[in-house]
Amino acid sequence: MRGPLTAEQCAAFHSDGFVVLPVFYQPKELEPIQRDIHAVIGLVIEQQGLTLDRKPFSPETFDFGFQALIAHNRDLGSRVYDAVKQIPAFIRLVTSLKHEAVVRQVRETDQPGIAAGGYGIRIDNPGEEKFRAGWHQDYPAQIRSLDGLVFWSPLLPVTEELGPVEFCLRSHKDGLAPVHTVDMSNPGKSGAYGLTLVEEEKCVSGYQKVAPLTQPGDLVLIDFLTIHRSGLNRSTRSRWSMQMRWFNFEESTGRRLGWPGSFVAGNELRAIHPELVVD
Numbered sequence: 001m002r003g004p005l006t007a008e009q010c011a012a013f014h015s016d017g018f019v020v021l022p023v024f025y026q027p028k029e030l031e032p033i034q035r036d037i038h039a040v041i042g043l044v045i046e047q048q049g050l051t052l053d054r055k056p057f058s059p060e061t062f063d064f065g066f067q068a069l070i071a072h073n074r075d076l077g078s079r080v081y082d083a084v085k086q087i088p089a090f091i092r093l094v095t096s097l098k099h100e101a102v103v104r105q106v107r108e109t110d111q112p113g114i115a116a117g118g119y120g121i122r123i124d125n126p127g128e129e130k131f132r133a134g135w136h137q138d139y140p141a142q143i144r145s146l147d148g149l150v151f152w153s154p155l156l157p158v159t160e161e162l163g164p165v166e167f168c169l170r171s172h173k174d175g176l177a178p179v180h181t182v183d184m185s186n187p188g189k190s191g192a193y194g195l196t197l198v199e200e201e202k203c204v205s206g207y208q209k210v211a212p213l214t215q216p217g218d219l220v221l222i223d224f225l226t227i228h229r230s231g232l233n234r235s236t237r238s239r240w241s242m243q244m245r246w247f248n249f250e251e252s253t254g255r256r257l258g259w260p261g262s263f264v265a266g267n268e269l270r271a272i273h274p275e276l277v278v279d
Contacts, residue, residue, distance in 0.1 A: 003105025017172035017226035024219035032089035117264030118245030145254030148224030163231025168207035
């Protein structure tokens with residue numbers, strides 16, 4: 001099917017389980033999101049009565065003041081995290097016709113769907129492990145459909161120090177991997193963060209690892225079955241990125257299950273896919 005991807009990009013996605021699409025988004029799509037993030041941070045600083053210096057908005061420093069805010073009170077970072085996913089410009093991007101066209105093209109379907117609760121703006125803080133996503137596939141945390149897609153895009157340049165997302169090349173071809181629902185090495189992690197691959201080290205050891213560096217406007221399109229993890233942020237700035245998930249209504253497993261959500265929808269993976277959960 002025709003669409004935004006070239007034949008070479010489609011082939012790379014199906015072969016590798018992900019593909020980087022340079023300059024997929026334009027500044028006019030991203031700057032309203034960055035501007036509203038800047039405004040939300042300012043509102044929280046103001047509401048707290050903090051005397052933090054504030055710079056005027058610019059796309060390069062849209063998150064100015066956030067590090068000082070979480071240094072004052074880490075819980076305020078969670079407040080910003082919950083707020084920014086409600087920014088209208090971000091919701092408009094989630095529902096973009098370009099995304100719909102990509103799903104139609106790479107899944108060869110006339111029935112794309114948006115995974116409710118499957119979109120947001122991640123904030124990966126320096127040195128913070130509790131909310132870092134370990135090796136995982138998106139399907140067990142999202143469900144909906146095996147034909148799911150993650151649209152991942154950074155809001156600032158991703159350097160080695162910021163910790164790029166790391167992918168297990170071609171891991172999507174091996175199907176669903178069994179999981180534990182509790183990460184015993186990090187018991188503070190809960191929900192989707194607590195999902196860990198069974199015999200994780202052995203599971204990922206056979207794959208070539210790739211961690212592409214990306215710029216604002218780039219899109220990384222990821223198969224729901226591709227094993228990947230968040231990089232460790234070793235910089236002094238948080239890593240801001242957008243995740244938007246779509247799926248194919250026509251895929252047989254999703255149709256059989258009725259396209260349920262997982263943790264965000266209040267469902268337990270064990271109840272929907274007991275065969276995937278290992279105690």
